[in-house]
Amino acid sequence: MWDFFQTVRHRHSVRRYQSDVAIEPEALHGVLEMALAGPSAGDLQAYHLVVVRDGDLRGRLAEHSGEGFLAEAPVNIVVCADPEHSAARFGERGRALFALQDATIAATYIQLAAVAEGLGSAWAGGFEEDALRELLQLEDHLRPVAVLALGYPAEIPEPTPRRKLNELVTYR
Template sequence: MDSSEFLNFLATRVSVREYEEGCITEDDAEYLLTAASKAPSAGNLEAWDVVIVTDPGQLEMLADAAGNQHQIKDAGCVFCVCANYVRAMSRYGDRGIMFAVEDATIAATYMMLAAHARRLHTCWVGAFDDGEVKGILDLPAHIRPVALLCVGHGEAPSRGPERMDPEGHAHYDIW
């Protein structure tokens, strides 16, 4: 893939909130996990973990914990990507908390791109009640849910959202 193909690949990945019934295959799930394991990681500690949720009752509860975002239950599969504080703090102390969140977000991003490469659709959900999600998924105290990544076969919008000019983000040498 050349650089222009890569930018087109990125531009065609969009968040999808309308899904067909059914779940992704086990092979698809393994592919996404393999892609995530290739993500950069602070100190190579891979301070992230994931709970793959396909149970309709669990998905319904997660949707409720996220303010009734219907795509969570409709996708048929959600990867709850979590920061593992203990794994990162074992080397970096308190700073490891931030590194674990970074590791989890990068891993989730790699999963989204891997899903796009498999012609699957995704929607990153970050608006949810952490405590409720922890309870629903029985997460240990040192694990923080960072993203609920909906994955499935869906209906992509006809075009993606308008984006800010990249130069609007850039500052050179100083702010």
């Protein structure tokens, strides 16, 4: 089992999947539970996860997002923010910011849990929200923020370069 630092370092966007290898329900459940372990504003968990296993729907998600890897991966997880849930406690800041942050953190935890489970993942963000809402028959109040591909990798991606720490950090 990798420690935390190894897990983080081994997370790379996987864009090729073994499409014929299913994810065991226990493994999927474990990954989803880790999403719930993340922090959220007021502990409200203002997000909703739509797990898409159906091949036709994954194909449509791939078309809508322009990312073929969504069709190739056996599971897609559509991470939605629930702005009104956060707004009920935090008003406009909950609606415009906290719910998106809650959902994004959940997506990140899923990506890290996937590594620990021996799975790969990749984030697709280039979709039109209303089209996705209609395709998945999402309730109007949900805002899709990420579609995550999840599956066993068919490639070992090269690490991508990062900007330097001193470009991105200021000490006061």
